[in-house]
Amino acid sequence: DVKVTQSSRYLVKRTGEKVFLECVQDMDHENMFWYRQDPGLGLRLIYFSYDVKMKEKGDIPEGYSVSREKKERFSLILESASTNQTSMYLCASSFGTGDGYTFGSGTRLTVV
Amino acid sequence: SQQGEEDPQALSIQEGENATMNCSYKTSINNLQWYRQNSGRGLVHLILIRSNEREKHSGRLRVTLDTSKKSSSLLITASRAADTASYFCATEKENRDDKIIFGKGTRLHILP
Numbered sequence: 001d002v003k004v005t006q007s008s009r010y011l012v013k014r015t016g017e018k019v020f021l022e023c024v025q026d027m028d029h030e031n032m033f034w035y036r037q038d039p040g041l042g043l044r045l046i047y048f049s050y051d052v053k054m055k056e057k058g059d060i061p062e063g064y065s066v067s068r069e070k071k072e073r074f075s076l077i078l079e080s081a082s083t084n085q086t087s088m089y090l091c092a093s094s095f096g097t098g099d100g101y102t103f104g105s106g107t108r109l110t111v112v
Numbered sequence: 113s114q115q116g117e118e119d120p121q122a123l124s125i126q127e128g129e130n131a132t133m134n135c136s137y138k139t140s141i142n143n144l145q146w147y148r149q150n151s152g153r154g155l156v157h158l159i160l161i162r163s164n165e166r167e168k169h170s171g172r173l174r175v176t177l178d179t180s181k182k183s184s185s186l187l188i189t190a191s192r193a194a195d196t197a198s199y200f201c202a203t204e205k206e207n208r209d210d211k212i213i214f215g216k217g218t219r220l221h222i223l224p
Contacts, residue, residue, distance in 0.1 A: 004154075035214075042216035043155075043200070058211075090154055097204070100145055100157035101212065108152070 003027075006091050006104035013111050019078040021107050023091030031094045032074035033101065034058075034066065036087040043090065049074055081111045116144075116201040116215035124221040131188040133218040135201030136181075142204045144177055145212060146186050149198045158186075158199075163206075188220075196222045 007022035025032065033048040035058075045058030047066040055066050063085060067075045074093075078085055088108050092101040119134045135144070143162045147155040161168045161177045161184065168175045174187040188195055198219050202212040 033211075040216070043214040045211065045213070048211060088152075092155075098143055098160070098162065100160050101147075101155070101202075102157065103147075103154035105154045106152070 004091055004093055004102050004104040006089075006107050008107050009105060011107055011109045013078075013081050013109065015082060015111055017078075017081045017111075019081050019109070019111075021076040021078075021089055021091075021109070023074045023076070023093075023104055024072055025074075025093040025102070026072065027093060027095070027102065028071070029093035029095050029102070030071075031096065032068065033092045033094075034064075034074065034076045035090045035092065036060070036085075037090055037106075038087050046076065083111050085109065086111045116203050116213065118199070118201055118215045118218040120218060121216070122219040122221070124223055125191060126223050127191055127193060129191055131191050131195070131220055131222075133186045133199050133220070135184045135186070135215060137184075137201075137203045138182065140206045141179075142206055144175075144184050145202045145204070146173075146175060146184075147200045147202060147214075149200065149217070151197075155200065191220075191222050193222050193224060196220060 004025045034046040035043045049055045049068045065077045090106045091104040094101045116137045145160045146158045149155045159170050172189045177184045198217040200217045202214045204212045
């Protein structure tokens with residue numbers, strides 16, 4: 001069963017901490033994405049990547065960075081966590097244009 | 113950059129009835145996709161319809177696409193309690209390789 005695995009379901013971090021959210025896919029997908037989901041705002045794209053070592057900014061990249069050193073792994077980094085980054089973070093991958101996304105189960109991050 | 117907008121925002125129906133959700137979007141698309149999200153979990157891809165298709169079926173799901181009206185509908189027939197979830201439409205714009213934009217979703221509640 002193919003899947004996207006996010007390393008943590010729940011995470012609590014302190015303001016100012018550097019936070020790493022890990023995402024691994026086992027489908028040999030080219031594309032990987034990070035979204036955050038907030039009530040009333042839907043899913044918003046943070047960053048995405050079409051290939052190893054490539055990254056593109058999404059709609060809300062501020063305060064975030066990403067790393068894709070291997071095809072199967074896409075990491076989201078909160079350089080200095082702030083309370084307004086408390087959210088559900090969703091990782092997804094896809095094979096290419098016209099292909100549906102496969103999502104991970106999400107990481108609910110709380111920054112205190 | 114909101115592209116798709118679902119209607120209604122919330123819907124409650126009796127088990128066994130049909131549920132219809134609508135999605136409107138603003139710009140020309142390559143394809144439109146529907147996803148389901150159970151509470152607190154990741155999204156699951158349901159169905160993808162390409163811009164040159166008008167209707168598509170998958171089990172109890174029927175999706176239509178009207179590119180002249182820039183709208184789509186998702187019909188779930190003979191609803192079940194397990195269909196209770198949020199449903200999102202997502203659009204891949206023309207010339208926006210592989211990236212899809214989500215609407216805010218319709219919350220569907222199936223009453224026993």
